[in-house]
Amino acid sequence: MRRFCSQVWLHAKVNQANIDWLEFIFFRVGVSMLTLIFYVLIASFTTGEVDLSRWVVGNAFVLCTYECIHLIGVSFNGERFNGRLRSIIVSPTSKLIVLMYTGSWAVFSAFLTIGAAFLVGGLIFGVSFAGFNATAFIISIVITAFACVGLGLLIGIFALITDSMYLILNAIAMLIMIFSGANFPVEQLPLPAQILAEIMPVRRGIAAANQYFNNPIDSGFWQLVGGEATIGVVFILLAFFLIKVIEGAAIKRATLEI
């Protein structure tokens, strides 16, 4: 456990070391906030609603896809670029654990991103915090980030056999936006898309945060976050079983180096 924690911290430092204040302000804060503002403004224009809290919450949650899916998804890409992927493959450590080092930090990072985006977005769009249920909100964020990390792990292992990770990750991020219900009800989509939305992360997390925004927690809340957590566990199990197959394919196809 101690070794795992030190590796998580080491990976966090590797990911954050090259970020200075300019990058932090422009990329981490600026782009995230502008993305949220963009969608909330469209919602305000199309619906004419005065209370925009639903869209602020939804779009703040969707922002966690960068930390939880993108960063994990390109983790092996970075190792390949630096020539370390071959060493990782021959090492006795589980490859999934290597991804988990990035993933564990991602949950913490996503928590900060969603929280900050929600607060700033809330202030910009005049969200009322009266009766705000912080406990329900925090639990929803953590569970949503966990489910996203699960999907990130599952997608991230495909970096062993493909160099098209940016294409895959960008497409997945857009699909999460569509299926999350952050900007429009999923019920508007055709039935096959609604079924697909059931197995995508974020949707239940957003629903839990919105429904219990200023309501006390009850069994319905646990049902939603329980469903979200189950999706995360299923993704991690799938990644666990798939990684050996993918690893074998990567060795056979010699895709471990540039």
Next chain:
Amino acid sequence: MNSKSVVITSMILQMKQTFARNMFKYCMFIAPILSTIILGEMYRYAPQENFIAFVVLGSGLWNLWGAIAFSSAGDINRERYSNTLSMIFSAPVDFRLIWLGKIFGNTILSICSFFISVIFAMVLYRIPVQVYSWGLLTLAFALTIVSFIVISIFIAYLLTLSRRTTLFMNCLEFPFILICGFAFPVELLPNPIMYLSFIFPPTWAVKLLRSSIVADAPDYMHILVWLLATTIGFILLSSLLYKTIFRQVKIAGTLDMA
């Protein structure tokens, strides 16, 4: 080699290189479909004229801008990483012609993403083709392309000054889509930001396109004058900027990675 041959050769080479990249295939084929679905569902219950103006045109322009901005800014990064940016800059052929060819190449490919978006939106949401004047629309579209090219050149020149191209490239897409009112009227923005948006030619280009679609476009000429004025302004600014950066990049040595 005359100027025309330089531009054409650079353009053809650029198109071949760009089309080979998986990320550009995402920008060209996948992003238009997914972003059209997002905007289409958000505008599903909006009046029809809004649907054409903000979904059909909005998603088309979003993808056109995304593809041009990412590829034109990304090219500076790629050339720098390949250590060929300084060679292009110091070649006997004018750097501006080589870069103009590259941006032409990117623009031609990016136009495909615009039409994919438009066709997809019209087929998926069964929008009848209703245009006030095809002549005015064609003129507006041609001027839109010119304004996007001018902005791309301006940005590409600016990016030669910094090695943080990846950071700025990622920060380019949403601010422009938001400020220039691709997906909602700029009048929704706070006054200072709305006035700022009037500096950029794409804001007027979007207004001109919308004006040519709705029946009885009274302010077409007014918008056209503003579009031409801002475009010419940016052309002059780009040529002044080029003279400055031509000297500055040699002093700062920012064309190479080392």
